[in-house]
Each structure stands twice: as structure tokens, then as C-alpha cells.
Amino acid sequence: xxxxxxxxxxxxxxxxxxxxxxxxxxxxxxxxxxxxxxxxxxxxxxxxxxxxxxxxxxxxxxxxxxxxxxxxxxxxxxxxxxxxxxxxxxxxxxxxxxxxxxxxxxxxxxxxxxxxxxxxxxxxxxxxxxxxxxxxxxxxxxxxxxxxxxxxxxxxxxxxxxxxxxxxxxxxxxxxxxxxxxxxxxxxxxxxxxxxxxxxxxxxxxxxxxxxxxxxxxxxxxxxxxxxxxxxxxxxxxxxxxxxxxxxxxxxxxxxxxxxxxxxxxxxxxxxxxxxxxxxxxxxxxxxxxxxxxxxxxxxxxxxxxxxxxxxxxxxxxxxxxxxxxxxxxxxxxxxxxxxxxxx
Numbered sequence: 001x002x003x004x005x006x007x008x009x010x011x012x013x014x015x016x017x018x019x020x021x022x023x024x025x026x027x028x029x030x031x032x033x034x035x036x037x038x039x040x041x042x043x044x045x046x047x048x049x050x051x052x053x054x055x056x057x058x059x060x061x062x063x064x065x066x067x068x069x070x071x072x073x074x075x076x077x078x079x080x081x082x083x084x085x086x087x088x089x090x091x092x093x094x095x096x097x098x099x100x101x102x103x104x105x106x107x108x109x110x111x112x113x114x115x116x117x118x119x120x121x122x123x124x125x126x127x128x129x130x131x132x133x134x135x136x137x138x139x140x141x142x143x144x145x146x147x148x149x150x151x152x153x154x155x156x157x158x159x160x161x162x163x164x165x166x167x168x169x170x171x172x173x174x175x176x177x178x179x180x181x182x183x184x185x186x187x188x189x190x191x192x193x194x195x196x197x198x199x200x201x202x203x204x205x206x207x208x209x210x211x212x213x214x215x216x217x218x219x220x221x222x223x224x225x226x227x228x229x230x231x232x233x234x235x236x237x238x239x240x241x242x243x244x245x246x247x248x249x250x251x252x253x254x255x256x257x258x259x260x261x262x263x264x265x266x267x268x269x270x271x272x273x274x275x276x277x278x279x280x281x282x283x284x285x286x287x288x289x290x291x292x293x294x295x296x297x298x299x300x301x302x303x304x305x306x307x308x309x310x311x312x313x314x315x316x317x318x319x320x321x322x323x324x325x326x327x328x329x330x331x332x333x334x335x336x337x338x339x340x341x342x343x344x
Contacts, residue, residue: 029077037098038083040090041289042069044270044297047253052235056257066270067249068293069241070286089292097210100146100220112242123250124234125227126279126328136228137277139173141165143224151218152203163224166194175221185215225277245284247275266341270294271303279328283307291315
């Protein structure tokens with residue numbers, strides 16, 4: 001009996017010790033950064049519910065264009081476990097591939113929302129220009145949106161807000177121009193960058209810290225554009241979603257709404273891709289999650305940037321037709337080439 005009594009007294013103590021260990025482990029896991037972002041699918045959103053086009057036509061019932069978002073979380077250790085083992089379709093991305101060195105999470109989120117605002121204006125301009133309407137677009141160069149401390153640009157005194165207008169004598173009208181003209185540079189190469197206000201600076205590149213060994217000077221760039229006139233001003237009611245990747249879907253919705261709804265012909269078409277003012281469709285992140293989000297929304301076709309095609313098709317399998325496009329004009333041709341889909 002004495003042994004039994006001792007065991008009975010010891011059992012609550014043992015349970016308490018285990019509970020304490022678990023509690024300490026959970027607190028540690030909650031407070032400790034994992035070094036990863038968790039990305040997981042969000043159901044695609046019907047654009048017609050969020051874009052209000054004056055003089056436009058709503059889509060027929062059961063059809064529509066959809067834009068795709070991705071849930072994103074800078075994870076602690078507990079959230080990393082959750083994303084790695086418990087969430088369907090999730091992917092873990094190292095912080096260094098998303099966060100610019102020296103940039104706070106608050107700054108990053110703010111820039112994402114600014115990119116969403118820009119994507120809306122660009123979508124209006126591209127769609128209405130494709131309809132033959134008079135749209136005034138001026139391309140002034142590559143806008144420096146962020147400068148990473150300690151890297152060549154920062155050491156040379158480059159500041160956010162400056163505009164790069166040329167690199168090694170090549171005129172730069174957009175961020176894509178800068179990327180294209182810099183593509184041949186290797187880490188350690190020097191190039192001459194001309195700034196609208198500061199003149200020309202010769203900067204020696206360094207290797208990127210994302211494992212891809214790209215030649216960088218330490219800036220995040222966007223397009224410095226001036227859209228002087230858009231005939232039809234679209235009203236957006238989107239809250240809490242950032243990033244530029246919905247641009248293609250927005251432009252398709254605006255174009256179809258203003259042209260009498262001749263594109264859809266029974267289809268539910270999801271689209272993703274950053275759209276630049278020239279109408280080019282730019283590579284995006286989270287293609288896997290966006291393909292799954294398109295499936296969740298019941299889309300039958302998913303348009304993606306050509307650079308994301310393989311990843312999106314792998315994620316979609318045989319549940320979704322996935323087509324790669326490189327320009328807005330090509331996206332229109334692809335959609336017009338789809339066979340009409342009958343209801344049911």
C-alpha cells in the first residue's frame with residue numbers, strides 16, 4: 001500500500017513537470033522567429049465584386065474573371081510547424097527572399113499596398129488603351145523604392161525616390177528596362193547608372209544574398225510612370241490585399257466590361273501577373289498557391305506569366321487548364337481562342 005500511495009503522490013507532480021516543459025516549449029516556439037514566411041492558398045476572388053466600371057456590363061451568371069491572392073505570414077517556430085505539417089498547399093520561403101535587407105515588416109507591407117494601388121491604375125490604362133481609347137502614359141525611368149544599407153547604392157549616396165534613366169548608356173524607361181540591361185552583369189562588375197537628379201554614378205555590383213548569386217547594387221525598383229489621362233475611372237473596393245500580381249485580372253475585367261462582355265463565353269477565368277504600363281505580364285510569386293486558389297473558386301482556366309507556367313501546371317495537375325502569357329494582348333488572344341463553354 002505504501003508504494004501505491006507514493007505513486008499516487010508522484011503522478012500529479014510528474015504531470016505538472018511535463019505540462020511545465022510543454023508550456024515553456026510553446027512559449028519559446030511562439031517567441032522565436034523561424035526565418036521563414038509561410039504562404040498558403042486563398043480562394044480566388046471574382047473581380048466583378050471588387051471593380052466598379054462606369055458604363056460597364058456585368059458578367060453573365062456563372063462566369064467571370066478572378067484575381068488570386070496568397071495568404072502570407074512571417075512565421076515564428078510554432079507557425080513554421082503549422083505551415084510545414086498542417087496546412088494544405090503551403091510553402092515555406094526564407095525571409096531573405098522576401099524581405100529587403102534593412103527593411104521592416106511595416107515598410108514591406110506598406111509597399112505591398114502601394115503596389116496594389118499602382119496595379120489598379122496601370123490596369124485601367126492598359127485595358128482602355130487596348131480598347132483604342134485615348135490614354136496618356138509617360139515612362140520616366142526606374143524608380144528607386146528602397147535602398148539596402150551597406151550595399152553599393154547606399155554607399156554611393158543613392159536614396160529612395162531617385163529615378164534611374166540609363167545604365168551603361170542604354171536608356172531606361174521602366175524597371176524592366178533596367179533589369180534587361182543589367183542581366184549580363186556578374187557580381188564584381190561595374191556599371192554606370194544615370195539618375196534624373198544626381199547625374200551618373202559608377203557602381204560596382206556585389207552578389208545577392210538569396211543564394212542565386214545575382215549581381216546587385218542593393219536597390220528595390222519600380223516604374224516611375226505618369227498616367228496623365230484615363231477616360232473611364234474605375235472604382236475599387238479592395239481591402240487588406242497587397243502586391244501587384246492582380247494587375248492582369250483587373251485589366252481583363254475592365255476590358256471585357258467596357259467592350260460588351262464578349263470574352264468570357266461561359267468561362268470562369270482566373271488570372272495572375274503583374275502588368276506593366278507597356279502591357280507586359282511580369283513574373284509573380286506564389287504560383288503554386290494561386291493555382292490552388294483558382295481551383296477552389298471553380299475556375300476552368302488560369303492565365304499566368306510564362307515564367308510561372310511550369311510551377312502552376314504542376315500544382316494544378318488535371319484540375320485546371322493553365323496557360324502562360326507574356327503580354328496583355330496575348331492574354332486576349334488566348335481567351336478568344338478558348339472554345340465556348342456551355343452552362344452546366
